[in-house]
Amino acid sequence: MINGLSFDIEDWFQVENLREVCPLHKWDSYELRVEKNTDILLELLEKYNHKATFFILGWVAEKKPNLIKKIASLGHEIASHGYKHEIVYRLSPDEFRRDLMMSKKMLEDLTGREVIGYRAPNFSITKDSLWAIDILKELNFKYDSSIFPVSFHDRYGFNGLNGNNFFKFENGLEEFILTVYKFGGINFPLGGGAYFRFIPYRIFRFMLKGINRRGRSFIFYLHPWELDKDQPRLKINRKYYIRHYTNLDKTEHKLKRLLQDFKFQPLKNFLNRD
Numbered sequence: 001m002i003n004g005l006s007f008d009i010e011d012w013f014q015v016e017n018l019r020e021v022c023p024l025h026k027w028d029s030y031e032l033r034v035e036k037n038t039d040i041l042l043e044l045l046e047k048y049n050h051k052a053t054f055f056i057l058g059w060v061a062e063k064k065p066n067l068i069k070k071i072a073s074l075g076h077e078i079a080s081h082g083y084k085h086e087i088v089y090r091l092s093p094d095e096f097r098r099d100l101m102m103s104k105k106m107l108e109d110l111t112g113r114e115v116i117g118y119r120a121p122n123f124s125i126t127k128d129s130l131w132a133i134d135i136l137k138e139l140n141f142k143y144d145s146s147i148f149p150v151s152f153h154d155r156y157g158f159n160g161l162n163g164n165n166f167f168k169f170e171n172g173l174e175e176f177i178l179t180v181y182k183f184g185g186i187n188f189p190l191g192g193g194a195y196f197r198f199i200p201y202r203i204f205r206f207m208l209k210g211i212n213r214r215g216r217s218f219i220f221y222l223h224p225w226e227l228d229k230d231q232p233r234l235k236i237n238r239k240y241y242i243r244h245y246t247n248l249d250k251t252e253h254k255l256k257r258l259l260q261d262f263k264f265q266p267l268k269n270f271l272n273r274d
Helices: 024-029 034-047 058-063 065-073 093-111 131-138 193-198 201-213 238-245 248-261
Strands: 002-009 053-056 077-080 166-168 174-176 180-183 186-189 219-222 263-265
Touching (some): 034 065, 053 065, 077 093, 180 201, 193 219, 193 248
Parallel strands (some): 002 053, 002 263
Antiparallel strands (some): 166 174, 180 186
8 A cells, every 4th residue: 555755844943833933024033954854854765765745835945946956856746835834724815825826836936847736834724714725726736635634633623524535626626634543533643743753653553554454545744843853942832842842853763664664655646546
């Protein structure tokens, strides 16, 4: 069974957990660590012979254009993560369209390739922002991978979906859902990120193997900053501090094991599966 592998390329200070102390107007003042950390990801993918989808933040592409060209030159898929890492349901449709058009054009100009995939910052395609699906279709995206139907997150979720399947919206846009494991009526998050850092690897692998044994692929994601145990530690809300900084020193080792234990491909390869 082949699974979907993806990385959301943003720097350590651009995440929502740090937004209160790292607002957009201060981003230029922080140390850029994204290139070094993304290079670690690229080396691991080369070592274990995997290709992935890289959802690139437009702001990062503007600052590090050669990094984006390098990712593309190694045969990975370049997709959009928006430009400013803003939560979609906090934007107006026009604001979302402008942000998305800016990111898409920048990535296409850098790589000479059409950008057909999108992932919303903080998985913020929810029932409050389904209007974004028509804008994605309007701008010639072929798929979205923004829906993470967890049962208990304070910023995202999508009740009624089991998270282990793909589906197509009425307008033809395909959706690749971030993986959850249904347990006791609860959608338990298994897509990656902080959940990958928190859950002991043997348990994480057991649940993912179970999904594959049932004939289903899973979609995995990670951020380059999650491999960076030496990133600055800022004073933030305790809940967000735990989410952001826990087990950063273990992520690289766990990722190596994951890349050895499972088969992966870029998300675009799941298009038109029928």
